[in-house]
Amino acid sequence: MRYEESYTVELKQEVNADFKKEIIAFANSDGGEIFVGVDRNGGAAGVTDAEKVMEQIGNMIRDGIKPDLSAYTSISALNENGRTVIRVNVLRGTKRPYHLTDKGLKPNGVFIRHGVSSVPATDEMICEMLRESDGVTFDRSRCINQELTFIYADQYFAAAHIPFGADNKKTLKLLDADGYYTNTALLLSDQCEHSIKCAVYEGTGKTKFKMRKEFSGSVLKQMDEAYDFLSLNNNLNSTIDGLKRTDHPDYPPYALREALLNAIVHRDYDYSGSTLINIYDDRVEFISLGGLVKGLTMEDVMGGVSQSRNSVLANVFYRLELIESYGTGIQRIVESYSEYPGKPALRPAPASFVVVLPKIITMIGSNMSDTDKVYSMITQRGEVSRREVEAVLGCSKFPAIRALNELLAQNKIVRIGSGPAVRYRLSK
Numbered sequence: 001m002r003y004e005e006s007y008t009v010e011l012k013q014e015v016n017a018d019f020k021k022e023i024i025a026f027a028n029s030d031g032g033e034i035f036v037g038v039d040r041n042g043g044a045a046g047v048t049d050a051e052k053v054m055e056q057i058g059n060m061i062r063d064g065i066k067p068d069l070s071a072y073t074s075i076s077a078l079n080e081n082g083r084t085v086i087r088v089n090v091l092r093g094t095k096r097p098y099h100l101t102d103k104g105l106k107p108n109g110v111f112i113r114h115g116v117s118s119v120p121a122t123d124e125m126i127c128e129m130l131r132e133s134d135g136v137t138f139d140r141s142r143c144i145n146q147e148l149t150f151i152y153a154d155q156y157f158a159a160a161h162i163p164f165g166a167d168n169k170k171t172l173k174l175l176d177a178d179g180y181y182t183n184t185a186l187l188l189s190d191q192c193e194h195s196i197k198c199a200v201y202e203g204t205g206k207t208k209f210k211m212r213k214e215f216s217g218s219v220l221k222q223m224d225e226a227y228d229f230l231s232l233n234n235n236l237n238s239t240i241d242g243l244k245r246t247d248h249p250d251y252p253p254y255a256l257r258e259a260l261l262n263a264i265v266h267r268d269y270d271y272s273g274s275t276l277i278n279i280y281d282d283r284v285e286f287i288s289l290g291g292l293v294k295g296l297t298m299e300d301v302m303g304g305v306s307q308s309r310n311s312v313l314a315n316v317f318y319r320l321e322l323i324e325s326y327g328t329g330i331q332r333i334v335e336s337y338s339e340y341p342g343k344p345a346l347r348p349a350p351a352s353f354v355v356v357l358p359k360i361i362t363m364i365g366s367n368m369s370d371t372d373k374v375y376s377m378i379t380q381r382g383e384v385s386r387r388e389v390e391a392v393l394g395c396s397k398f399p400a401i402r403a404l405n406e407l408l409a410q411n412k413i414v415r416i417g418s419g420p421a422v423r424y425r426l427s428k
Contacts, residue, residue, distance in 0.1 A: 001080055003042040005116045008032035013039055014047070015056055018118075020064045020100060025111040025118035026090035027069055027098045028129065032113065036086040046083030053086050064102075067095040067178050095178070097121060097129040105130075105144040138269045139184040139310040140173065148181050148189035152218040160320050172319070173312045184312040187219045187269065194269060196222045198229050198277040204376060205280075214274070219264055219313075223322075226277065230256045233279050250359050251284060252336035255344065258329045259355045261322060263288040265314050271351070282376040286355040292348045301330055301346075333357070341392050345381050370395070374403045378413055383425040 005011050008031065010022045015036055026032040036057075037047040047053050054075045061069050072091040077084050103109025107120040110129075121129070123144070130141045150164070157164035169175045174185035186192060200211040213229055215222040234249045234256065263275050268290025276287040292298070293307045306328075308314040317323045333344050333355065342358035358376070370393055377392055378384050389400040404424055407413045413424045 001044065003035055003038045003044075007113055007115060010034045010116075010118070011038040011042065012036045013045060015053060015060075019057070020060050021111050022118050023061060023069065023073065023088065023090055024065060024098045024100065025113045027065075027072060027093040028096050028111065028121065029092065029113035031090055031092040034088040034090070036088070037083065038085060044080035044083045044085050046080070047086060050077045050084040050086060057086070057088055064100060065098055066101050067093075067098065067180075069093060069098060094133065096133050097126050104146045105142065137310070137312075139182065139187070139312040140176075141183050142176060142180040143183050143186040145186060145191055146181055148185055148191055150185075150188065150218070151190050152221045153188045153190075156218075156220045156320070162319060172316055174316075182312065183269065184310070184316065187313060188316065190217055190221075192216070192218055192222075193272070194219070195274045196226045196264075196277065197274045198226060198279070200233060200279045201281075203280065204282050204372075204379060206278075223260065223264055227257065227260055230260065230277070230279075230284070251357050252360070255333045255336040255357050256284070258333045258336075259284075259286045259344075259357060261317065262286070262329050262333075262355065263353075265317055265323060266290070266309055266353070268309060268351075282359045283379060284357045284359075286357075288353050289351065291350050291353055298346060298348060302334075304328060304331060330355075342377065343381070347382060370399060370403045371406045374400075375407055375412060378407075378424060378426055383416070383423045385423050 003009070003011050007029075008026070010026075010032065012019065012022075012034060013036075019034075022034050026034070036053060037045055039045040054077065057075055061073055069090075072093050074089045076087050076089070078087055079085075097105060097110045099105055099109040105126055107122060107126070110121040110126050111118045112121045112125065113119075126144055130144070133142075154164055162168075166175065169185065172184075174182055174188065176182055181189075187194070195214050195216045198213045198215070199209050202208045202210055215225040215229075230251075231253070234251050234253065260277075263277075263286045267275055267288035271289040273289050275289070276285070278285040278287070290309060292301070293309050296305065296307055314323065323329065330346065337343050337358075340358075340360055342360070344358065345354075345356040347354040347356070356379075373393060374384075374389050377389065381388075386397070386400050386404065389404060390397065393400060393403070404413070407424075408415060411427055414427050416423050416425055
């Protein structure tokens with residue numbers, strides 16, 4: 001019999017350093033067979049000690065490849081005209097990507113079949129195999145980087161008096177059943193690849209910025225540092241009502257906290273971009289990647305319905321008493337503005353979710369003109385009616401119309417609809 005290499009057949013004269021690579025490539029692709037003891041011309045040259053070769057291959061599979069491929073491989077000896085050829089049958093595995101134990105989930109440790117060759121898999125291929133094997137949720141999938149450290153998380157859990165050993169990591173699903181770190185572990189680790197970017201702008205637009213900061217590392221570290229940054233920019237102001245002086249911050253601290261946690265816990269980490277926090281003279285915007293979880297509407301969210309995109313990460317934050325177990329964060333943000341005329345704006349889009357917190361001083365009294373107040377209000381809410389403008393300005397019909405007409409003349413806003421249903425939105 002003459003053998004021939006193909007997409008599902010690999011020929012080896014002897015077991016060499018690349019042997020594990022061939023096994024991994026078949027397991028990560030569509031399976032195949034490796035024949036040992038076959039010369040370059042496809043003829044049966046045989047092996048001198050079949051039992052020793054079979055034992056060598058078995059040890060390679062058990063000790064040199066992860067996850068365990070034993071159940072998806074078989075090793076047998078064939079007699080070809082008095083010569084012994086070893087056949088290794090490899091099935092497509094169910095826990096792909098399989099990889100070299102000493103290389104990990106990296107291109108130089110993961111291989112796939114391409115034509116008659118076994119080649120390194122790209123990072124994108126590795127991610128796709130992880131999603132297929134572990135499901136579509138990012139936080140439950142195995143992490144490509146298995147060399148993680150948890151210096152900040154260790155300190156945070158210790159301060160919260162919550163154990164954070166190996167068994168606890170398994171309970172929290174930071175380690176899967178095979179002992180691999182999950183992507184939730186990556187988010188909590190010092191090697192977290194995502195970040196939070198904060199910017200402070202002068203005025204109500206992005207023409208001129210005052211300061212930029214980027215926070216990286218564990219999402220717990222990012223959370224602490226971003227909240228400190230928000231607190232530093234949450235100034236204490238005073239308003240006078242007759243003889244009474246009232247002190248208040250620019251934004252309800254609880255609203256800032258909940259908006260930040262919402263942006264961290266519920267964003268879509270399949271996107272590589274950063275979570276954005278933009279601070280203007282009249283508002284703060286929290287922009288997280290990923291729209292509403294499929295099947296949910298804003299009406300559901302406002303009604304308290306909760307379906308976390310990152311249930312494992314959400315559970316960790318719940319155990320740390322950072323969030324409630326039910327979806328009350330958005331409701332509480334809105335409730336924190338109950339005593340003020342301005343309300344938070346929630347803007348879901350297909351690939352993002354924006355929470356806009358209006359500045360309290362803008363709503364309850366400042367040196368801003370009526371026109372600027374109306375523009376700030378539309379920026380915060382997305383769109384308004386004339387009656388809503390009257391309510392915020394505390395004026396009659398004509399001053400409200402005058403302010404709106406000024407903004408229309410400046411092309412800052414557009415009119416939508418007609419008659420009593422007219423509303424005003426920002427110009428695109």
